[in-house]
Amino acid sequence: MTSWILALSILPSIVSSQDFASWGVSGGSGPRGGIGDGAHPVLQPQSFITDGYVPTSPNSTRQLAPGPAPLLVRNNGTSCSSTRRKVVVDSSTSGAQQEMLGFGHAWTDSTVEVFNQLEPELLDQLMGELFGQDGNNMGFMRHTIGSSDLSGVQYSYDDNGPSFNEGEPDPTLASFNLGTYGTQMAELLAKMGSYKGDVFLYGAPWSYPGWMKNNDLFIAPNDGGSHFLINNSLNPSYYNQAIRYLTDYVDAFRDYGVIVNGISLQNEPLNYQGGYPCMFLDAADEANLLQQGLGDAMHERGVKVLAYDHNTDQPAYPARVIQGAPDYVDAAAWHCYQGPVADYTILEFMTECSNTGLAPGTTNFWVAQNFIPAVRYGASGGSFWVLATDSNYGPHSPYGGCGSCSGSVFVNSSTVYEKTIDYYMVGHFSRYIRRGAVNHRILQGLQGGGTDWTAQFFAIAVQNPDQGWAVVFLNTFPADQEIDLTFTESGFIWQGTIPASSVVTWLLPSDQVLAINVALVMRHSLYRVKGALLLADKAVQE
Structure with a gap:
């Protein structure tokens, strides 16, 4: 695969890429949806990591392992550090691209x-x-x-x-x-x-x-x-x-x-x-x-x-x-x-x-x-x-x-199967990007081409039906990448580390959930302040 872009302007634009309402499902009584839909909204930031190394023994690498959650550090559209990689997502309606x-x-x-x-x-x-x-x-x-x-x-x-x-x-x-x-x-x-x-x-x-x-x-x-x-x-x-x-x-x-x-x-x-x-x-x-x-x-x-x-x-x-x-x-x-x-x-x-x-x-x-x-x-x-x-x-x-040709699973016998690295890599996408999510354009912060295997920093930012975000990063560099992830509409900046030679998915709450969380934190802080004042007043009276 190369990193060239193929423009097919000769194709008539007869197919909508924004509506899967008429695209069916194969049937069955199993549950539908998953994390990131309206019934399973993301309430707290989360991170999941898979190392790019094919394991030499069980549990020798991280495989969809929970990692340090990204931190919401500022919301004014600026960053304090000039050494961090700045990834900017166009979260506006004009930045919205295809439905998933x-x-x-x-x-x-x-x-x-x-x-x-x-x-x-x-x-x-x-x-x-x-x-x-x-x-x-x-x-x-x-x-x-x-x-x-x-x-x-x-x-x-x-x-x-x-x-x-x-x-x-x-x-x-x-x-x-x-x-x-x-x-x-x-x-x-x-x-x-x-x-x-x-x-x-x-x-x-x-x-x-x-x-x-x-x-x-x-x-x-x-x-x-x-x-x-x-x-x-x-x-x-x-x-x-x-x-x-x-x-x-x-x-x-x-x-x-x-x-x-x-x-x-x-x-x-x-x-x-x-x-x-x-x-x-x-x-x-x-x-x-x-x-x-x-x-x-x-x-x-x-x-x-x-x-x-x-x-x-x-x-x-x-x-x-x-x-x-x-x-x-x-x-x-x-x-x-x-x-x-x-x-x-x-x-x-x-x-x-x-x-x-x-x-x-x-x-x-x-x-x-x-x-x-x-x-x-x-x-x-x-x-x-x-x-x-x-x-x-x-x-x-x-x-x-x-x-x-290898897949996500090797079946070795009637009692033994093995999940390969592909199982975990596919999971970074299939677990966290819901049907009906919308991909958004990333304006800056990406690097590398298709054949430059040791110097790639790729990402996609997809807004799920719960209005939260699933952001998948690929870092083939031999060094950790410190990230400032910014959304143009809110100005929110999320900071975190994408480890060397890894794939990482961040799950980020919607702006509405963040606003509720901030209100709860402020209310909790207010209660703590009121409690401290009451204790201080009581101590003075005694």
């Missing part, structure tokens, strides 16, 4: 398989740590439609043959079936709703069934070469079947109590390599599918359409989809694997970014280094790649794909 939807990970077959290996009480504990209000409270989750490279067994929902690469055309989709693995995915997504009832869930296929493609293969050969896009691509003759396939998927998951809230038509549509499920899907194909019935089918079901779902180095792709199907595209989705950082003029999400090889003793800020710039340049949420694997980064495709 949430943060999370991706459900893959590897995640489902290793979770289902856990003893029931351990799975219950882990699900609470991932989705509960006292855990990471993740609210923006992706899942694979059919298999991906993070699947030990390869399949679509309509192979219509003895294996994924030996299917016959199924014009009426009579053989459509979630199968064993799709059913297990749906059942675990339904279980997620018992822990959090307001998850935004969106799906993405890695490939359509092989018989819908020009090469008739779900997975092209992994012979070291690139398979020319005209072969490993959708056959336009099967547009109607592709539309039916994605529509039947949404309906089938609903039968298990899972409401799909969003969809991208193809994961990484410009990736047509072999070795794992991939499929080239031109922007014109995406637009045609939407115009020829998929757009209506999705919107009738309350499903939002996310165009593109690939790297930001090809900005013309989402522009072409939007121009070709302007009534049906709700947002653009992009991945972190190529620069520049997206700066779309429409609603956008960072929908995939993967960490690899978390070597103990090394520093790893990859989550914050991608979530923070994404939000700064307009993303309303983000999801990292695989949620969980076994200790060998699997199960994954034996034919190709990512063999070292």
Whole structure:
């Protein structure tokens, strides 16, 4: 990832980035919201710290550990020290930018398989740590439609043959079936709703069934070469079947109590390599599918359409989809694997970014280094790649794909799982930034670029529904940073320390709560003064 800015002025501004009232939730009876919403307002300043070092042993680093709370030192817009880093947030209405939807990970077959290996009480504990209000409270989750490279067994929902690469055309989709693995995915997504009832869930296929493609293969050969896009691509003759396939998927998951809230038509549509499920899907194909019935089918079901779902180095792709199907595209989705950082003029999400090889003793800020710039340049949420694997980064495709993608959880056996540094890094965002929060522009105090790993000071300042603030800092410098954080409208200055090589989240009360606290302090002080005067008067009289 680089620190360049990508201006997509060619994209029509047809999507509001300020209202998620019509964006649904995946269902379930679990609690909604969390700290920072109207029911759980922040009443006192708080700080949480995660060290950037991958632990070498349990409890050897701080992991979402409570830290010294920032101090409200002055409220006149000035600071006493010229040596402190001054971070200024434009808290005015003109400084308000995009509304936030949430943060999370991706459900893959590897995640489902290793979770289902856990003893029931351990799975219950882990699900609470991932989705509960006292855990990471993740609210923006992706899942694979059919298999991906993070699947030990390869399949679509309509192979219509003895294996994924030996299917016959199924014009009426009579053989459509979630199968064993799709059913297990749906059942675990339904279980997620018992822990959090307001998850935004969106799906993405890695490939359509092989018989819908020009090469008739779900997975092209992994012979070291690139398979020319005209072969490993959708056959336009099967547009109607592709539309039916994605529509039947949404309906089938609903039968298990899972409401799909969003969809991208193809994961990484410009990736047509072999070795794992991939499929080239031109922007014109995406637009045609939407115009020829998929757009209506999705919107009738309350499903939002996310165009593109690939790297930001090809900005013309989402522009072409939007121009070709302007009534049906709700947002653009992009991945972190190529620069520049997206700066779309429409609603956008960072929908995939993967960490690899978390070597103990090394520093790893990859989550914050991608979530923070994404939000700064307009993303309303983000999801990292695989949620969980076994200790060998699997199960994954034996034919190709990512063999070292790591997630928030390693499941080592039916009785042992391990939360990685990514769990805690994702938590700095998903725990404390609520759905409906609004990101605000930071006017000064940030430093560093995307490849200058040891000299970055990044931050985002998000105003939660309770009108308090969640401010996430990334400090890759080898020295502590003493901070003066100022809000332009109130002039309040919060002081604190962002430790070297760390990610820190500050939770700050709203101005209204601060005013109440100040009134209580003044009243308490007045009572103390009155009490002291009464004691003094009594002593004089005696």
